[in-house]
Amino acid sequence: MQKKKNVKLHFLQQFIDILFLIIFFLIYLKLQYQYFWTEKYPLEKIPTYFELLKSHYKALFLFIMIWFIIAKNVSLYDIVRRVKFVDILKKIIYQILYFSIVVFAISGLKTSDLFSPQLGIAYILTLFIFDLISRLLIFIYYRKLHIKGQDLSNILVIDENDNTNRFIDLLVERKDLGIRLFKKIEKKDISTDKDSLLFFGKEFRAYISENQIEKIFISQKGDIDKKLINLITQLSETNLLSVSYIPDSIYNGITELKVVYIDTLPILEVKRFPLDLKFNQLIKNIFDIVFSSLVCVFLLSWLYPIIALLIYLDSKGPILFIQKRNGLNGVEFDCYKFRTMRASKYNSIKATERNDPRVTKIGKFLRKTSFDELPQFINVLKGEMSIVGPRPHMVSQDQYYRDIINRYNLRHYVKPGITGLSQVKGYRGAIDSDEDMEKRIRTDVYYVRNWSYLLDFQIIYLTIMLVIKGDDNAI
Template identity: 35%
Template sequence: MGNNKTNNNTTRRYSIIQVLVITCDLCLCNGLFYLLYYWTGFCKQHPTQEATLPQTLITLSLCYLICTIHRGVVLHNDKVHPYQIVWRAFLNVFYFSFISGFLLTAGHFIEISFSFFITYLLSLFVSESICRLLIRICIKKYRTNKNHIHYVVLIGSTTNNIELYHELTNNLTYGYAVTGYFDDQPNPEMDALNCPYLGKPEKVQDYLASHTYIHSLFCCLPSRRASTIVPIINYCENNLVHFYSVPNLRNYLHNRVFFNMLGNVPYLSLRPDPLSQPENKFLKRAFDIVFSLTFLCTFFPIILIIVTIITKITMPGPVFFRQKRNGLNDREFYCIKFRSMKVNKDADTLQATKDDPRKTKWGNIMRKTNIDELPQFINVLLGDMSIVGPRPHMLKHTEEYSKLINKYMVRHFVKPGITGWSQVTGYRGETKELKDMEGRVLGDIWYIEHWSFGLDLYIIYRTVRNIFHGEKNAY
C-alpha cells in the first residue's frame, strides 16, 4: 500500500487555530497587565517592582504557555460546547494564577496588592472566554459560508460510508457538505439521514460533469466493481475532483495509496498532499507575500525603469505582456511578463522556439536571464501564483495536453509558480515532443507529493544558480 500516514485531524488540520488562540491569549495576558500597570500608576497605587516591565511580561507569557500549550485549546475539537470553552479558559487562568503568583513573588519580580492581582485575573478570564467564544463563532461562520464549503458525493452506502456521512456532517469545522450518494439501489438508512439518492454508480461521471462544484468523492464499492471504479478515478484525476477510497484500492489500483483518518473512519488517497495541510498553506503563502513584497519594493522599480527604457528604444508596443493561463483548480488568470517579442497574433497559441523570429535581441537577453518573468511577482502578491510551483500553461496547451496526458490536470491542485521542480531539472522551455510535456507533468506531480518548505528554498537556489550558469533551454 506504500508509505502509510496517519492523519490526526485535531492537531494537523487545526494547528493554525491553536496558534491563533494561544497568540490571542498571550496578547490579552500581556495587554491587560500593561493597562492595569499604568492605570494603577495614574491612581498613585503603582506596585513596587524590582524587575523591568518587559521582564515581568516575559515571565507572565512563559507561565501562561506552560498552562495552556498542551491542553488549553479545545476550539479545534469535533464537538465542543460553549461551557466547555469557558471552563477551559477558567482552568488556564486558575493554574496560571498559582504559577505566575509564585514566580513573581519568589523571584522578587514585583510586589503587587491582592486587589491588583485579583482584578488582573478576573479581567483575563472574562476576556479570554469572550475571545475564544468569538473565534469559535468565526470558525463556524467561515466553514458554513458557501464560498468555503467543500462539496462531497459518496459512492456506496455500506456501514463505512454511513459512518463517514456522520463524520462529515456532524462536525461543522470540517467544512464539508454531502450532496448525496450513489448506489445500485436506495438505502433506507441513508434516506433516514436525509442524504439524497443520486442514482447508480454508472451515473457518477454524468453527475460530476453537470455539477462542477464537487470537490471530493468517497467511494466504498467492493474491489470486484473495478470496471466501474477505475473510470471514475480517471475522471476525477483529470477534472480536479479529489478521489478517496473507503477503505482500500489494492485490488484495482497498482500504484501507491496513502492511509488517512477522518474521525474514526479510515480512507485512502491517491497521493500524499502536504499542501492540503493548513499550516503548510499558511507557511507557503506567508513566504510568498514576504518574498514578493520585498522584491517589488526594492529591486523591481530599478529593473522596471531599465527594462522600460531599453524596450521602448528597441521595439514598439507595450512594456508588459499579459496572457491568460490556467492556475489553481484550473481558474484562469492573467500572467504578467516583460514583453520579449514583437507584437504578433500568435502570442497566445504558439510557444517560443530557439530561433523564433518574433524575439528581439533585447527580448532574447531577457528570456535567457529570466528577467521577463520578474513581473510575475505581482501575480504572487495578488495570490494567483506562488514563488515555486508548476509553471502555468497557456489555455490552448491545457486544453490539448489534458486530453493527451493522463493525470495532466493534477498539476492544477496547487498554485502555479514562477519557477518549479520541472524547470530546474531539465524540463524548462519548449516541449517539442509529447514526452517532454509528460516529463514535466511527472515532475510537477512529484513536487506536489513531496512539497516541503526546504524543497522550495532548494528550488529557488537552483533557479538562481541556473541563471548565472546558463540554461540551454532558456530561449
Template identity: 40%
Template sequence: MVDLLIINICAYLLPINLLEVLLFHGYISLAWISIAIATKFYVIYRYTKVTHILKLLFRQFFFYFLVVYAFIGFFKQPNMSRLALAQYVIYIFIAISTLKFLSYYLLMKYRERVKGNIRNVVVIGKNKKTQQLINVFNARSEFGYHFVKQFCPKEKNFDIRDCFSYIVQRNIDEVYCSVSELNNNEISQFINFADNNLKTLKFLPDNKNIFAKKLKFEYYDYLPILSLRDIPLHNPINAFIKRSFDVLFSIFIIFGILIWLGPILAILISLESRGPIFFVQKRSGLDNREFQCFKFRSMAMNPNADKMQAGKNDMRVTSIGKFLRKTSIDELPQFYNVLFGNMSVVGPRPHMLKHTDEYASKVDKYMVRHFVKPGITGLAQVRGYRGEIEKDSDIQNRIKFDIFYIENWSFLLDMKIIVQTVLTVFQGDEKAY
C-alpha cells in the first residue's frame, strides 16, 4: 500500500503532461500489482539475503519501466514527457528501494536487539548438519530464531513422546528434523504431530530418499532446508489479495443487504421468541485463537446452544429460524466478522470450541485447518459436507477438503466456491437445517 502511494504521488507531482490522469493512475497501480505478483516482489523471508532483494528490485523495475513507457503507445499520448517519465521511474526506484532496505534493516535490528518477532525452534538430530544449523540460529540472531533445545534420536533414552510434550509445553514454533536419524515411523509421527498441533515442521536434506517427494527448498545462510507444506496464503501478496477482496465484498454485503434486511429480520425474530437478535458464539479461528462468531438467532433460547449442533427437525429451531437456516441468511452477520478480520469470505468453517477439542484428538490432521482464517463458506460446504456431523466420515471428508483448499488456494478457486455457494442457496441443500 505504501509503494502504491509512492508511485501515484510521484506521478501526480512530476510534470509528465498527462491528458488522462485517472487512466494513468489506474494503469500504473494495476501494472505494479500485476508485476509484483509475477516477480514475487513481496515474498521476503526472515532469512532472505540482500542480494535477493536487489534482484527483486531490479526485476520489478525493469518490467515496470517497460510497461509505463508502453502507456504512451497504447493510449496515444504523444504529449507525454519522456524525460519526466524517466525521472519518475528513477525517483520511485530510489524511494521504494530505500524504504524496502530500511524496513528490512530495522526488522533485522528489531529481532537482534529487542528480541521481537522471534520463533522458538528445536532441532531433532545430532550430526554435522544439525550443528551447522544450530550455529546459524545462534550466530544470525537477526533471523529471529531462538534455539531452545536439541534432541538426539540415537540416544537410548530418547522418547518421541517426551519430545512432543516438550514442544507443546515450551510453545515451540518450528521443528527441524535430520531425516537420516529418523526412521519412517518416526518421520510419520513428527508429521502428524506437527499437523495436529499447528507446528511448522522442516527437514535437513541429509537423506537422498527425501528428494523423491515434492518439497520446498529454502536457504538459511548457505544451508539448504526443506519445508514439508507450502501454504499459498502465507505468501504476503496472496494474503493481501484475499484480504482486500474480503473487505470490499463484506462492505458490499453489509451496506447493500444487511443495512435494510437486518431491521426486518430483527422484528420477525423478536416477534416469535424472546431473546437477542444475534446469536454470538465462541469459535476456533486462525492459529486456534478464539473469536466471537455472529449469526442471526434461529433458535429459542436454550442451554445447549454451545454444546450441540442443530439436527434435522430440531425442536429448538423457530419458524423464522427454519427459513433463515434453509436459505443460509442466518450466516450473513458473519460478514461483520470478515470486516473485523476474524474470518474470511471463503475458508474452512469455524467450529465450536467443544468440537475443536473433540476432533483434534480423534481426527488426523484436524488442526491443519487453523493455518488460515475460517470462512463463511468453504470447499467442503459446496461439496456437500455442511451442517450436522452424523458419522465419522463426515468430519474426515470435511477435513480432506479443508486441507486441499489450504494447500491449493487461488483467487479463482475462491470465486468458484462463492458462485457454487450462491447456486446452492437458490437450489436448496438437504443438509441446510
C-alpha cells in the first residue's frame, strides 16, 4: 500500500514539474514576442499560444527531456522518508543551476533568441520558486500526516546494542519522520525450522508481508549469532526489503562508506569529511570574511561603544573578557566576549551556572540576546573562528571531557564557530551532567561529518530567530 502511494507521489511531482515547465515556457515566449522582439522587421501580429507551441515544440521537447535527465542525476524525484527539507532544497538548487545552463545554451543556438537574457533569468527563477513551493507544500502535508500517526512506515529493529534504545526513543519523539517501530526483535524471538527463518514462530516472508514491514534496522555487535544476521540480510534482499544498521557507537570514525570495485571485488572506501576539500574550505573562509566585515562595519561600529558604556557603568572591570579556548586542531587562541560577569580570578576556570551570582545586570541581557558573543567576529577576521562551527569550550572542559566522551576531539577538526548546530538545537547553557555535554558533542560530530553551505545558512537563520525571540537556554 505504501509503495503504491510513493509511486503516485513520484508521478504527481513529475506531472507538476512538466506542467510548470510548459506553461511558463509559453508565457515567457509570448512576452518575448510582445516586448522583447529583436528582429529588424516588425511583427504583423502577436502569435497565439498554439502558434508558439507549433513553432517551438522542438525546443520545448528538448527542455523536458533534459530536465528529466538532470533530475535523474540529482535524484530530484527519489522519495526518501526522514529527509530534511534542506536536502530537498539542495536538490532543487542543483536541478535549476544545471537546467539554466541548458536554457541559455539552447536559446543562444537558435537563429533568433528563444528568450532574451532578462526573460531567460525570469523563466529560471519562476521554475525555482514554483518547484520550491510545490515541494514545500508536499513536505508539510506529509509531515502533518506523520505527526497524526498516519501514513507511517513500519520497521523492525533486530537485536540490541548501546544505541538501539536511543534510536527507538528518537522514533517515538520524532513522529514527523514517518517511521513507526512495529517490533523490536531479540535473540529469543528468532528460530529456524529446516531452511526457514521464523519470527515469533512465523515464517519470515509471511511475517513481513502480513505486518507490511518496509525496512529492517539491524543493531551491530549485538547478541544474535552472525550466521542468523547474515540469513536475515539475505532474506531481506530476496524479499526486496531494505536493510540499515544501527552502529554500536555514534562516535565511530566512519563518515560515509562508498562501494568501489577493484576488478569485480567490492571494496568499502571511507569518504572524506566535506571540509577536507580545499574548495569548500575556500568558500567557507570567503563567506566568513565577507560576513564578519559587514557585521563589523554596519553593526559593531556603533553598537560596540554603546555596549561598552553600559558595561562600564554597570560594574568595574575591562570591557572585553578574553579567555583561552581550543580552536582548529586543538590550537589555543584568545576568544573575545563582552564581559558579563563581575571581575574574578575564577571566571576563566569555572563554567557558568544557572542563576550564577557573578553575572551582572547588563550581563544577563547580553547573554539572553547573545550580544556578548559579538566581539568574536574579530576572532573570525583573525582566522581563529568561523561564523558557524562547534562552540569553543573552556580549556579545562576540553581536558576533562575528551577523556570521558569518545570522539570528543573530532569537534576540533573544524574551526570553532560563533554559533553552531548545538546552539540552535537547544544544547547550550548550563552543563548539569555529562549527558548534557554528550548531546552537544553528538551534534557537533554530526556537523563535522555533514557540513554543507545550506546547513550553515540554516544555522545562521535559526540563530537570528533565537536572538529575536530570546533563547531560554541562555544563562
